[in-house]
Amino acid sequence: MNLDVPGDSDRPRSSSSNLTLASDVTTFVRPQLASYEPKNSGDSTIPVLQAFMDYLPPGGKKNLVADIAERKNDDELFQLSLSLVEGLLYRLKAHGKTPSITPSPHTGYKESVEKMASQITESASRNSQKWLKKACLSRDGNRCVISGSFDYDTAVKLGENHDDEIETELAHIIPFSVASYGTKEEHHTTSEIWANLVRYFPSLETRIGLTAESINDTRNAMTMDSILHKQFGNFRLALEPTSQENVYHIQLYRLPSGVKKHLPSNDMVTFRSHDPRYELPSAVLLGIHATVARILHVTGKGEEAERILREKEDIGVLASDGSTNVSTLLSLTNLSSRTATEQKPTNTAPHQPVDDKRENIR
Template sequence: MTSRSEGQPLPSIREATQRIQSTHAYSTSALGSLQSDAVSAYHVCLDTERQATNQVQDSELDVIRARVLGYLILEASSVSALAEIVKVIHSCNASYDKLCKLGQSFMDYFIRAFRKFKGNTPGSSSHPSRTSFDKDKEKVKTEIEQARASWTAAKQAALKRDSNRCMVKGVIDFNSLALFDTATQQQAGGGFTQCAHIVPDSTYFSLSDGEKKDYAASVLAVLQRFGYDINKINGSKVHSLFNIMTLDHPVHELFDRLKCWFEATAIENQYRVVLAPPYLHTVWSLPQQVTFKSSDPDNLPLPSPELLALHAACARVAHLSGAAEHVDKLNREAESSTVLATDGGSSELLNYAVMQGMRSIHIGA
């Protein structure tokens, strides 16, 4: 069962309206209409959350699903993302069941896509707006190709760009320590850095069967409908410098588990380092903000601000809605449980275990 303490209740309609108006300030009538539609869609999410809270059975997960939709509106990383979210919410025509299925779809194809893969791919969720969604997915599915680019080459390119250091902690890559003098070694310290992907590489390669390709196509379709040009990261392009970062192992783990994300400041290439929970700053000695720099800006570009914003939005929605805690809890229970109840009491855990069993995607090392 899901604890009702997971996540935060959706803000009031008044607070949400203020946030939407301040975050998405529009000058044209068309975009102004989107703002109004966003407030209307948020109202639908509030009603769904309220209905789920009053339900006797299966309500706790539905509360999270409703909150996922509401926080997607409030945390939309771009106008195109907001427009897509608002459109699909309204396409449910205020149907409780359809809205819950939609929330589950975003959990499967958005939140879980950005969270570190510990198991297998969920099967196809029933997306309420299937016709247009399936068209997008099928179009993308035909474009998916096996990504065979060298992991080592990607890591070396990122290391060169990032001056052989973790982009967050500044520690020197263990295999590069000999390139630095003793004083620099002692000041910066060393670590085992890794090549971290903003959009997980496992979404795109080692897709050996139809189920995995179907899942990857669904993820790509969601990203595409959020307004991102997936051609920049499809196939071997997932290893593009726009999509990779040099991170020390602990930072990489936090980033992949949506416990670390980067929020842009007003200064170009400067980001706030956000951790969940915040005390991890002290535990891992991580800075409050970082400025990304390239050793060769003309040839070695920095990570895409748009992809970092998408990852950050996903992380915020996951934590605010309670989806992150919910998935973590199910993961722990699936790992520790050897016998599932036969009376249906473990049905949610069984469903999660089945989805994990369908999601075995090899990740290169």
Template sequence: MAAASGYTILDQRLDHYKEIVSKKKEEKDMTKGFLLDFFKILDPKGQAHLAQDVSGCATDELLRLLVKSLTDCLLGPMKGAGGKTSSNPTPMVPRLGIEDSIDNMVAQDHDPVTRGAQKALRRNCMQRDGSRCVASRAWQNGLENIPDDDDTANLEAAHILPFNLGSFNRNDSQEVLKHANTWVNINRYFPTLKTMSFTSEHLNAEKNAMMLDRTLHFEFSAFRMCFVATGIRNQYHIKTFKDIPSQALKCLPTNRLATFQSHSGSWELPDPELLRIHAQLAEFFHMSGHGERIDKILRDYEELGVLASDGSTNVEDLLAIRLSSLPLNVRERSDSESKPSGKHPLSKEQGGPSENVRPRSDSESKASGKHVAPKRGGQQPSPSGPENKP
């Protein structure tokens, strides 16, 4: 019933949305489809929050900015953008409640996760998973007394929710703020994590990791593979998507089933809820090419470094993605603030970004020189870093 109500609220607002028309196919306005698809993969409480946020957007520009916020401070980090998509000041969002406010999240003073802790994580998961890949069942390469007919592989400790979500410089106020924005979005749309008391400090916990063949680790981190619960305790169907390489498919068992069990130690098995959220995100990234568009935006940062000379760089997306957060509950504003006032919808009076993050004109962009391209951890050959090497 809640989902049906959410759909009604969502449809009522999106029915009035006017798409931006572009002659270029790759620049098609996907705002409406993006929000409808994201709604589909959420649980009822997350759906209710998204419906509330969408209906609270008084202008179409705010709806587009909501999509940019979700990309920059939720989906981008999940894809591996980490905390560094922009060096510009991050706009604040209105309070969603004391416990969910940006200020409160910053005040919790979470410690960043470190690569050093991954050595212990790898050791513990290797023992728990019996020195075997949980998907392919291949043994860790180099072990003795392995049956002749069994496969071996270089195994790595694969995070379920990515390490990037907890990686930031606590001495950099903008990175701290970006981290807080991201986790406010995560808790708002995936509220079971908050119920579990799962924070960025738990990303290196054993329940958020498992041993995977290096090839499968890369595909899992890229959301081209996920684990879907079968209804049998600790048993999962290994679901793959059409963009996964054929070489990775050869690593998987023919029945596409994986059963998690503890072979040694008392460490928790991969958490079903974390695996479910990963699977929900994998589904979204493969709806209508949303994942491909997000990847392209992130590649523009990482690979180009400067605006392309042929004008192919999506400048609007590169600039808009810098807006790290959108007023998620516009209804918390007063009626006078929500009504059109003749001012730009993102003016300070309406809670938008300050003038120092306004989009620049063409002449300003040409004169500005290079765009610094931050590196993304999720696109490295070994998604979890050097500590994961066997």
């Protein structure tokens, strides 16, 4: 299955008169990035932009290159990088909302957010998740799609005994949280997130038509071992599409060592439908999840977010009942723009693509 093949639907929505869509469109902006002057030793602008250019699908890469080419100075490049971190990486990683996201400086951003806001008229509801969980269990044969272990609750209900019973959960691919809002401010944030998603992952809109209001679609959900679900939701585990339909390669990023026993030994997963009424998980959506996981890893933004949360837990900032808004906490700590005296230096050297053979960091 070919994902995100370049075509009319993947053409950039903004352009530079000098931009040519060569075989490697990133060549055009490399000198511009090379001349960037970091604000301090913790400035991750260039590693972030380079990682996105390396791993975005063709349509999203073209849009990003156009956005970079439009930038007139280092401050605008910094703002673009910050908007990607706050408007995509942290929102997906932290599963929550912040009062605001640094707006992208690209042409048409405000209009794209307004358009998205007009389309998102109702918050996603958890009321349908009981049905969705049941539908996914039926489609997935009452088993975790990765480990193949049988759902414990179903076994009890059926009066059966299985040697491999585990507790499963409903796992969203694109997190449910980015489609849920309660206030006007959260609605605006949700609109910004989805405007960024469809710009840098055009196939989300052009190929499968997933929207904030259809977040509870079976194409965006799976039955998953509760232990694996936590790692998948934290983007430490991803399912990368292969050339074979419904076959995926498991990508791992610094998992707890005990999790490995829940995974197939060959690091491969094949989806099979046990109920044709419900579509299998989308390769497009899993490709987006895998791309975000990789960018979080190579930029260090995933570990950076987790480190801040651990520090806050150590001093008792997080509520014991789990009610703390994680994304707001990240925003309040200025996670993406801390000064050199407040954070350990991050890599500012030019980013090098990760070798797939070395990618499974366990």
